[in-house]
Amino acid sequence: MPADTTARSRSGARRAHDAGFVLDIRSLGRAPGSMRKLRRTVTTSEQLGLDLIAVPAGSEVELDLRLQSVSEGVLVTGTVTAPVAGECSRCLEQFTDSVDVSLTELFAYPDSATDKTASDDEIYRMDDDLIDLEPLVVDQLGIELPLQPLCTPDCAGLCPECGVRMAIAGSDHGHEILDPRWAGLAKFASGSPGSGSPEGAATGDHSVDIARNSTEEK
Numbered sequence: 001m002p003a004d005t006t007a008r009s010r011s012g013a014r015r016a017h018d019a020g021f022v023l024d025i026r027s028l029g030r031a032p033g034s035m036r037k038l039r040r041t042v043t044t045s046e047q048l049g050l051d052l053i054a055v056p057a058g059s060e061v062e063l064d065l066r067l068q069s070v071s072e073g074v075l076v077t078g079t080v081t082a083p084v085a086g087e088c089s090r091c092l093e094q095f096t097d098s099v100d101v102s103l104t105e106l107f108a109y110p111d112s113a114t115d116k117t118a119s120d121d122e123i124y125r126m127d128d129d130l131i132d133l134e135p136l137v138v139d140q141l142g143i144e145l146p147l148q149p150l151c152t153p154d155c156a157g158l159c160p161e162c163g164v165r166m167a168i169a170g171s172d173h174g175h176e177i178l179d180p181r182w183a184g185l186a187k188f189a190s191g192s193p194g195s196g197s198p199e200g201a202a203t204g205d206h207s208v209d210i211a212r213n214s215t216e217e218k
């Protein structure tokens with residue numbers, strides 16, 4: 001149908017057909033109450049989500065949706081399931097997981113009362129007979145994904161003393177923390193002869209001794 005291509009060219013090539021996150025709802029019809037189920041696997045062209053956790057580009061996102069015609073537009077309900085890759089905010093390890101996002105959203109018909117009265121950020125709008133789900137999915141991922149993701153809910157993080165990952169180091173990992181009451185004694189001990197720490201001074205003394213001895217020998 002060449003007429004359709006012309007009509008949609010102004011929306012950009014990406015939106016020009018029923019594919020990916022773009023749904024063509026002409027087959028649904030505009031009679032309120034008509035309903036259509038839609039299952040589709042969408043391969044993402046770019047990363048969707050947050051800085052620390054996101055759906056990577058090239059991921060397969062599963063759409064399991066119900067499209068329902070209502071007087072003002074099309075009500076989209078269902079779930080979007082996607083793999084996510086993240087970086088743990090406690091131990092900084094990369095991890096993968098999946099996320100389920102529930103959708104319940106009205107896409108307003110062009111020129112409907114809702115379209116005319118709602119501001120841009122209040123509702124999602126249809127573009128002719130097309131619904132672009134991507135902005136909705138991106139918005140919902142922003143709500144659903146954690147700002148401080150964790151590789152596991154009980155991630156033990158990093159050792160505060162040496163920075164080793166506690167999951168690798170084991171639960172018995174620890175550092176000898178000197179009792180502050182003994183800290184003074186420890187300093188005294190390390191400064192005493194035989195401990196080896198004032199090595200420079202000892203060598204110095206020794207060489208002086210040798211020098212003295214050699215002069216005496218002459």
Ligand SMILES: [Zn+2]
Pocket residue numbers: 088089090091092093150151152155156157
């Ligand atoms: Zn972690």
Ligand SMILES: [Zn+2]
Pocket residue numbers: 159160161162163164173174175
């Ligand atoms: Zn440590």
